[in-house]
Amino acid sequence: MGRLNKNAFPEITLTLDFGGSGTKGIVQVTGAKPTAFWMEAAVIEASRTSLTFQTRNLGNAYPENTAWVGVGEDYRAVGYLAKSVYSATQGLRPRKYELALYKTLAAVWMIKQKFKLSDTLQISLALLLPPGEFEDSALLKPMLKDALAYFDTPTGTLNCKLVGYECFPEGGGIYAMYCKNIGEAIRRKVVAIVMLGYRNASVLISRRGILNRGKSVNLGMAKMVDLVMERTSGLEEERLIEAIIAAGREPKLGHFKYICGNNVREQEIEKTVAAVYSSRDEYATALTAWLKEVLPSKNELDEVIICGGTADYLRQELDAVFPATSVMWHGGVKVPASLDEQWLGNRLADVWALSVYHGLKVKTGVRGVGDKGSEEQK
Secondary structure, eight states, rough: OOOOGGGGOOEEEEEEEESSSEEEEEEETSOOOEEEEEEEEEEEEEHHHHHHHHHHTGGGGGGHHHHHHHEEEEEEETTTHHHTTTTOOOSSOOHHHHHHHHHHHHHHHHHHHHHOOOEEEEEEEEEEEOOOGGGHHHHHHHHHHHHHHHHEEEEEEEEEEEEEEEEEEETTTHHHHHHHHHGGGGGEEEEEEEEEEOOOOEEEEEEEEOOOOOOSSSSSSHHHHHHHHOOOSSSSHHHHHHHHHTEEEOOOOOHHHHOOOOTHHHHHHHHHHHHHHHHHHHHHHHHHHHHHHOOOTTTTEEEEOOOOOOOTTTTTHHHHHTTEEEEEGGGGGGOOGGGGGTGGHHHHGHHHHHHHHHHHHHHOOOOOSSSSSSSOOO
16 A cells, blocks of 8 residues: 555554454554454345334444444344344355445444544555455455445444545465564564464465465364264253363363253263364364465475464364474564453454554555545556
């Protein structure tokens, strides 16, 4: 992005990571400190009549739990509202950019409500997409620009101008901060960035400072959850995920008793624990095999950055893939404790790092997307 004229300085600087388990965001509103937020990933079509009825008592709930948006005749419930009222799922099958429009609009409305902003805003956006969908960012930009200009919400229409836009492959925020920290050394190194999320596993390769387009595959934590569900019955996916994470490498009956139900025989709980063990092994084997296939040889690779929410769960298996290569977990990014009010931990690292990078560019001046010039996409 080039320089921004002072009349176009954004009231909202927003960085979004459209994760399969939920949308993570960092927002910087003029005059306020950066704030992190999280919204459920669900998005579903609904009529305006139904949406207005379901959100008639807005004052009783947080805006992130009552979000819906309308673009033309296209109305969508987003996040908790979509999930709780309309029984929407996480939407892992569509490409992330296909739902990113509605999630971005919903986030803008939520921010407007929380910070008590006007209905007319100028916004600078930085987004993260999987490497395999990164080319879709060219499609997303004009969609966002047009939709932000006039869209419907629970409190009426918003008119927003997109004055800055960047899109990065997942892992790009951590890579940007890593480059800043090591300086000139990036021009002499071959570095792999392995991003493990809920839906995707992605790899980016930086050779002497030149970042490739990257690759992604559907081998996030959702793959393991599917394997467990295939081996069991009657389990709720969301509660199963919580139990798997809590159990870590050593699942015990106590971790899964509450999700199996009080009246379930111990044999059934043992079956669930066995399913988790076998599914973890199968998932880890598939993931590490893919990594060995797409990563440079160990003789060429100088360092590996491993990041994403799923990375910590498979830390031992991933360490074993790189016995002789330097591994930097989460790129050394430390998320400020003041931002992590929802205990997302390292899942915020990528979006936080990108928000720092993007925020610095906004402060030094960026060119609005409506002006002449080009915005930078890495």
